[in-house]
Amino acid sequence: MRKAKSVLIGLCASIVFLCSFAVHAQLPDFTELVERASPAVVNISTRKKIEQERVYGGRDTFMFPELEGLPPIFRDFFEHSFPAPRSPGKSPRRQQQAQSLGSGFIISADGYILTNNHVIEGADEIIVRLSDRSELVAKLVGADPRTDVALLKVKGKDLPTLKMGQSKQLKVGEWVLAIGSPFGFDHSVTAGIVSAKGRNLPNENYVPFIQTDVAINPGNSGGPLFNMKGEVVGINSQIFTRSGGFMGLSFAIPMEVAMDVAEQLKKSGRVERGWLGVIIQEVNKDLAESFGLEKPAGALVAQVLDNSPAAKGGLQVGDVILSMNGQPVVMSADLPHLIGALKPGATARLEVMREGARKNVQVKVGAAPGEGDEQTVVGQSSSKGTSNRLGITVADLTDEQKKAIDLQSGVVIQEVKEGPAAMIGLRPGDVITHLDNQVIDSAKTFVKVMDKLPKERSLSMRVLRQGRASFITFKLNR
Incomplete structure (x- = not known):
């Protein structure tokens, strides 16, 4: 009996060992990748001269903006302290150097380096520290704030480089690894998986971000994201955080986007991207129903700018763009990525849903202009209508008003009472240009169309607020 128990215990121990071995055997080994890639990853520090009154009785420090919010013990560790006179009082204004930290990586043996624009923005001096701790002064070749990519150049030859990969080949769930300088700790390695692809972030229209759960913190910005082949598939750029540190959501710029920007910066010092000249919005379930779509998809054209490529190509307000050059537009944010990747002068073949039917529209894209000011609605009007x-x-x-907002028709809201309008957020001063896919050219037309609207069905309304147009949906219960 005892012998049988001993055999059983030994068998169980063997099974546990084999299971443990099998689990560990499935986990990736990053050691070779890190050894091979680390020499081409660099630390980037910047200095910016700022004017500041000197206050005696305190101490002067180099300031690390990315360390703001850390406990004092950590800030003291990272910041270089210098003694100052003890007597209270102020002296004339003087220059102080503000220093920030980030990461980057070498893409060519002659010294071209990629990083984030926000790492070097406004810097008077950029210092690149290599893996052997030697330091080089970098020259800014060019930067593109819209994609947050910057290209630097240092003097050198036969520098270690990294192999570029294709982010479009990444699969959700695949292992990825980051190397950078979080909080100034050079060549720190963190790993995780791809959480999502083509992620859209607020105010980031031209970058379909790679989302990962790789631990990224201040100082990692500009560093490389690797696949298991050791290829760079992205530039670590942003994190979602409520605490100032990593919370499980990190975002990287796809390498195809970054390299396209780098090549243009290297060639001309600036970036050109395609532009349609429309304001678009997401198509939700209610909007899809109101426009005759089987399911929510596409980019709804809420506004067509005058004299824009879209206006010249025949796009209309209310068109739902379903594809561009054969590539589907699933989410509205897909369209800026696709159009932005075209060069000015290229042709965009758009499939649109218009008045319940699919149509093909060809637009010759233009060059994206700078940001413009929004127009506002001002003044009062005469003829009134009430619903x-x-x-x-x-x-x-x-x-x-028509001249101020560049409109030929529409009605302005003067008063919002209790009812559906208040519930959907309409405000006095909003301008209504379309209702249930019909053009509203006067208050009289508005009342006429409103009286014929059906109940308990999703209805659409185009509203212009402070120069920006959008479609909203509502239902009437009476």
């Missing part, structure tokens, strides 16, 4: 079903009072646009 108790929606709960608003509207009026015809005056000639001055």
Whole structure:
């Protein structure tokens, strides 16, 4: 009996060992990748001269903006302290150097380096520290704030480089690894998996981010994201955080986007990207129903800018763009990525849903302009119309209003009462240009269309607010 128990215990121990071995055997080994790639990853520090009054009785420090919010003991560790006179008082303004830290990586043996624009933005001096701890002064070749990519150049030859990969070949769940300088700790290695691809972030129209759960912190910005082949597939750029540190959501710029920007910066010092000249919005379930779509998809054209490529190509307000050059537009944010990747002068073949039917529109894209100021609606109007079903009072646009917002038709909301309008967020001053896919050219037309609207069905309305147009949906219960 005892012998049988001993055999059983030994068998169980063997099974546990084999299971443990099998689990460990499935985990990736990053050691060779790190040894091979680390020499081409660099630390980047910048200095910027700022004017500041000197206060005696305190101490002067180099400031690391990315370390703000850390406990004092960690800030003291990272910041270089210098003694100052003890007597209280102020002296004339003087120059102080603000220093920040980031990461980067070498892409050519003659010294070209990629990093984030926000790492070097506004810097008077850029210092690159290599893996052997030697330091080189870097020259800014060019930067593109819209993609947050910057290209640097240092003097050197036969420098270690990294192999570029294709982010489009990444699969969700695949292992990836980052090397950088979080909080100034050079060549720190963190690993994780790809959480999502083509992720869209607010105010980032031209980058389909790679989302990972790789631990990224201040100082990792600009560093490389590797696949298991040791190829760079992205530039670590942003984190989602409520604490100032890593919370499980990291975002990297795809390498195809970064290299396209780098080549343009290297060639001309600036970046050109395609531009349609439309304001678009997401198509939700209610909008899809109101525009005759089987499911939510595409980019809804809420506004077509005058004299833009879209206007010249025949795009119309209310068109839902479903594909571009054969590539599907699933989410509205897919469109800026696709159009931005085209060069000015290229042709965009768009499939659109218009008035319940699919149509093909060809647009010759232009060059993306700078950011413009939004226009506002001002003044009062005369002819009024009221709709108790929606709960608003509207009026015809005056000639001055039409000129100010560059419209030929529409009605302005003068009063919002209790009812559906208040529930969907309409405000006085909003301009309504379309209702249930019909053009609203006057308050009289608005009332006429409103009276015929069906109940318990998703209805769309195009609203212009502070120069920006969008479609909203609502339902009437009476």
